[in-house]
Amino acid sequence: MKPQLLEETFINAEEFFKKLEKNKNPSAAHIRQIIAKSLDVNTLSLDEVASLINLEDSDLWEEIFDAALKIKKKVYDNRIVTFAPLYCSNYCINNCIYCGFRKSNIFVERKVLGLEEIKAETEVLAGKIGHKRLIVVFGEHPQYSNINYIAEAIRTIYSVKVKTKNSYSSIRRVNVNAQPLTVEELKILKEVGIGTYQVFQETYHPDTYFRLHPQNTPKSDYIFRLYSMHRAQEAGIDDVGIGVLFGLYDWRFEVLGLVAHAIELEKEYGVGPHTISFPRLEPAFNTPFVDKTPYKVNDADMKKIIAIIRLAVPYTGMIITARETKEFRDEMIRIGITQTDASSKISIGGYSQGYTQQSPQIQQFILGDTRSLVELVRDLAKQGYITSFCTAGYRCGRTGDKIMELLKCGKEALFCKLNAILTFKEWVDDFADDETKIVALRLIDKEINEVKEKYPNLYDHFINYYQRIAAGERDLYF
Ligand code: SAM
Ligand code: SF4
Numbered sequence: 001m002k003p004q005l006l007e008e009t010f011i012n013a014e015e016f017f018k019k020l021e022k023n024k025n026p027s028a029a030h031i032r033q034i035i036a037k038s039l040d041v042n043t044l045s046l047d048e049v050a051s052l053i054n055l056e057d058s059d060l061w062e063e064i065f066d067a068a069l070k071i072k073k074k075v076y077d078n079r080i081v082t083f084a085p086l087y088c089s090n091y092c093i094n095n096c097i098y099c100g101f102r103k104s105n106i107f108v109e110r111k112v113l114g115l116e117e118i119k120a121e122t123e124v125l126a127g128k129i130g131h132k133r134l135i136v137v138f139g140e141h142p143q144y145s146n147i148n149y150i151a152e153a154i155r156t157i158y159s160v161k162v163k164t165k166n167s168y169s170s171i172r173r174v175n176v177n178a179q180p181l182t183v184e185e186l187k188i189l190k191e192v193g194i195g196t197y198q199v200f201q202e203t204y205h206p207d208t209y210f211r212l213h214p215q216n217t218p219k220s221d222y223i224f225r226l227y228s229m230h231r232a233q234e235a236g237i238d239d240v241g242i243g244v245l246f247g248l249y250d251w252r253f254e255v256l257g258l259v260a261h262a263i264e265l266e267k268e269y270g271v272g273p274h275t276i277s278f279p280r281l282e283p284a285f286n287t288p289f290v291d292k293t294p295y296k297v298n299d300a301d302m303k304k305i306i307a308i309i310r311l312a313v314p315y316t317g318m319i320i321t322a323r324e325t326k327e328f329r330d331e332m333i334r335i336g337i338t339q340t341d342a343s344s345k346i347s348i349g350g351y352s353q354g355y356t357q358q359s360p361q362i363q364q365f366i367l368g369d370t371r372s373l374v375e376l377v378r379d380l381a382k383q384g385y386i387t388s389f390c391t392a393g394y395r396c397g398r399t400g401d402k403i404m405e406l407l408k409c410g411k412e413a414l415f416c417k418l419n420a421i422l423t424f425k426e427w428v429d430d431f432a433d434d435e436t437k438i439v440a441l442r443l444i445d446k447e448i449n450e451v452k453e454k455y456p457n458l459y460d461h462f463i464n465y466y467q468r469i470a471a472g473e474r475d476l477y478f
Contacts (some may be wrong), residue, residue, distance in 0.1 A: 002227050010264040016256045023050035026198070031060050032405055035067045041075060043266060049259050052308045053252045053439050061304070068310040068335040075315060078387040079420035080380055081339040082373065083133040083175070083320075084125055087348050088113050088153050090364070092139030094219040096202070097212045098248065098293075100284030101363050103138050107286045109350040109362045111143040112128040118156045120352035126169045127162025129343045129351075129373050129432035132389040132423065133173045135198065137346075138366075140179035140218060147185040150178055155191045164430040164477050167472045168453055173391035175241070179218070180228040186235030191392035195391070196274050198241035199228040203248040203255025212248060225405075229265055229273070241319075242263070246297045247281030249292075251305055255312075262313045270401045275317040275339065276309055278302070282323045282365040299328060301334065310336030325368040326379070333385065342376035376425070378436040381443045388420035389427050392477035414455065418478045420445050452465075 003009050034048045046051075089112035090101045102110060102382050113121065127132045136153055139144035154174045161170045173195040180199055181189070190196065202210050206222055213219045229240040244254040244259050258276060266272045280297055280340070283290050297305070307380065310318065320337045321331055322344040330338060347355045347363040355362065375388045392415065421444060428440045446468070458478075467474040 002223060006206055009223060010260055011257060013206060019046050019050040019254055023047055025053050025131040026051035026055055027064060028060060031055060034365065035063060038071055038314050041314045043263060044258060044312040046256055049256060049308060049312050050061060053255060064307050065335050070338050071310055071314045072338065073196040076338045077417045078384060079386045079416050080333060081388045083135055083161055083341050085137055085341060085344055085346055086121055086132045086134045087137045089145045090120060090139050090348050091141040094140050094217045095308045096219060097289045098281055100287050105286050113349060115156045117154060117349055118153050119160055122157045122160040123162055124351040126160060127170050130169060133391055134171055134173060135175040135177055136440060138178045147181065147188055151188050151192045154194065158193060158290060166429050167474045173415050180225045183231045186232050186237055190236045195239060196241045197232045197237050199225060199246060200243035200277060201225060202245045203254060205249040205253050208249040224288055233269045238271050241275040241276030241277060242273045243279060245279050245281060247293050247295055249295050251297050253303055255305055255308055257310045258309060272313060273316050275319050276313060277319040278306060279321065284365040285361055306332050306337065307335050322367045322369045326371060329367045329369060340387055342373040374433055374436050378439055380440060381439040386420045386424050386443060386447060389423035390419035391454060392419045415478050421476040422465055422469055422476060425466060
């Protein structure tokens with residue numbers, strides 16, 4: 001399945017450059033046609049994406065930003081899914097020039113969490129903060145983060161159940177960001193109940209990739225990384241997440257790479273990426289490369305990138321993390337982002353050991369937004385966004401091509417709404433402070449009225465679940 005040669009992959013660098021050249025100066029009529037196609041929840045072609053990339057007219061850009069928000073609302077309603085990262089190990093045999101965890105960075109403190117420590121981290125995340133969804137993150141190391149360790153870490157997290165004020169709390173979905181794995185290894189992750197398997201290509205531009213990932217390291221295998229999601233599908237994992245580390249190469253090329261990846265997965269498996277992530281290069285301890293890259297992406301271009309991907313792959317979940325500042329995250333949520341993290345600590349053992357948010361020698365990079373989950377929920381609620389802790393999709397079979405269909409026809413937005421309200425209510429009752437409660441309950445009332453108006457057939461069923469949750473029952477979902 002894995003091509004042996006670069007020319008045989010779905011990334012054709014020469015073709016990307018030609019498309020960027022060919023689609024210069026797009027007309028307003030053409031841009032509006034593209035917008036209309038996206039509003040109908042259709043994946044765009046690479047030529048169409050190249051036209052958007054080349055657009056300069058600022059009025060038309062405003063139309064694109066408006067359309068991006070409309071698409072997001074149509075597919076996902078007004079909810080933002082939240083999660084937290086859990087870094088299990090920072091031992092790494094790779095030498096990615098941009099990463100604080102690279103092997104040659106001898107000033108970084110190395111640590112791998114034992115299972116008891118993973119339990120302790122989970123107890124804080126699920127029991128004190130109230131998260132229901134984690135992304136577990138690993139450096140690549142044959143001894144410290146092999147497949148058995150990753151699988152045990154996931155099992156341990158799922159086993160933790162913490163008593164709360166009104167009931168109990170546990171992590172219901174564990175997503176994984178780890179090295180590219182083989183089909184056999186991925187089958188083990190499937191067995192232990194992985195949510196989404198995430199691997200970022202970092203850069204789709206082969207020459208840049210080879211330059212930033214030294215040849216004598218496993219990560220230098222561009223093709224093995226590029227086909228990680230194909231292997232995940234072969235192993236039965238159909239929720240996959242892709243991403244680019246923006247700042248390594250020209251963003252125009254990378255956007256075409258992301259869309260080409262989505263088109264390839266749709267073509268091969270009938271299922272595009274469940275999520276696309278938008279990490280942007282951040283300063284890291286003893287990592288001078290970050291200041292030297294000529295490809296840094298500024299906020300204005302990042303906004304365009306996010307809007308283009310919202311239009312190009314309209315069904316996908318889009319993730320922006322606490323790498324970014326509060327102000328920037330708020331703005332991106334207004335044009336297409338559907339998932340974000342909160343209370344994040346990216347040091348090893350940071351939640352239970354109480355490391356400060358910025359302990360640079362033990363964390364991968366420096367965060368831009370250190371808001372707690374309570375603060376994030378309150379800020380979003382004030383803007384009319386409901387924070388969703390929903391993890392229902394993969395637990396009732398709404399994954400892969402099934403969820404893809406529901407997303408495309410707008411039906412998933414209904415499940416999103418109902419489950420967002422129910423899980424939000426759980427969280428508010430268990431974890432919100434008084435100030436947050438007031439804003440949150442006002443929003444919940446508004447949402448319930450909307451359910452009554454828009455979905456009268458489901459209202460009784462929904463209200464029954466809602467009341468049971470208010471009485472302390474947990475984990476009821478559509
Ligand atoms: N080690 C695995 C890998 O590289 O695929 C997974 C974990 S790695 C810690 C997760 C992601 O962090 C990488 O894929 C990369 O995109 C991102 N990253 C690395 N250095 C970064 C930096 N300086 N700023 C922002 N993100 C960074
Ligand atoms: Fe290791 Fe991943 Fe960092 Fe590269 S990005 S050095 S593989 S942890």
